[in-house]
Amino acid sequence: MDVQQDRIAFLEYLQIEKNASPFTIECYVKDLAEFLAFLEKEKLYSPYDVDYSVIRIFLTELYEKQLSRRTVSRKLSSLRTFYRFLEREGKVDSNPFMQVSLPNSNKPIPKFLYSEELEKLFHVNDLSTPLGARNQALLELLYATGMRVSECVNLHMKDIDLSLGTVLVKGKGRKERYIPFGRFAQIALEEYLENGRVTLLMKSNLETDRIFLNAKGTPLTDRGVRIILNKIVQKAALTIDLHPHKLRHTFATHMLNEGADLRSVQELLGHEHLSSTQIYTHVTKDRLRTIYNKSHPRA
Structure with a gap:
């Protein structure tokens, strides 16, 4: 053979x-x-x-x-x-x-942001400037959808449907999925696309339909997103480590904490296996314990 x-x-x-x-x-x-x-x-x-x-x-x-x-x-x-x-x-x-059984990978507990920390981040960008509008749209969309940073920087204009409030994401293995986004992300995106992006695009004279652009008017990179998020944290005077994946963790954790079922969150995150999503369920256990203690007559 x-x-x-x-x-x-x-x-x-x-x-x-x-x-x-x-x-x-x-x-x-x-x-x-x-x-x-x-x-x-x-x-x-x-x-x-x-x-x-x-x-x-x-x-x-x-x-x-x-x-x-x-x-x-x-x-x-x-x-x-x-x-x-x-x-x-x-x-x-x-x-x-x-x-042969696969060894336990000892996956670390995913770190996430609390609502109070998020609120501070959402109020530091100067929405009157192209870059401020872009940063707000970027932050809102990452939290609203839980998409990976690589998926976000590769978004094209045709992938966003503002009338339906959905975005078409091309994930791992070239698999596509639609993710809805809410009112705050919608407002931030409309402001950026109508004003900020047009101004940024004029700086490069580049024919690109990528949604997120850098200060030179060329497509934003993964590294560029990380730099932007770090600057937002500094402006908010928070002592936290913020990377794009933490916003993904936060999205999943908050969805589960508010009652979303595991299968739906799996689909939104683009996880092939449910086990990848189950890592977030431990975070909800503390909340369940609190609810139980408050609600059960013999807790």
Whole structure:
């Protein structure tokens, strides 16, 4: 059997059938190459003969390198996917990596902003200036939708429907989803698009339909958004660390705290698996305990 042909077929499977992102594919290919190099070093040249004992030796090597649990978990997940593909193609009888449990990644509890902190942030931008209007629209939209910063900077004019109050977001794996936004985000966006963006665009004479532009009139970058948020925090005189993903965490936490169901929040965030969304449920437990203590006669 030709391992190289199977590697190429696996790559096509990831690109076409799984519609995986370039970053995910890069990780899978790297992890597979590392495992095949390990097999060659161990004089086990065929990946079709791998069993649980071989995987245990491989795991030992990974832990000796003092890799994090998260990294080990990702490598095992990559190889589990590869062998699932081989099993489907009839190249192996069973998936040896199904016998291996993924190590606990010990995901940290996501940090979020409280309503009082958010309110201060929403009142520091000078809406009479193009950059102030842009910053307000950016802040309102990130909190209103919970979208990733990469999704936000790649928004085009045609993706926003102000009449319906929705935005079309292109997420990981080129998957698209519609997210509604509320009145505050709508007002901020209308102000920016009607006045601020037009002024910024004139500075570059660039033909772009990207929604968010920098001070030079060219498309805003991920790094640019982080700089903007840090400046907003400084103006608000808050001693918090604000990055775009914290606004995403805040969106999810506040939605769940106000009674949104987990499946709806999963869809809004663009999570493929519900387990990715469940990390936010711990935050609501304190609130549930408070409600219980106040409401239950024998609490």
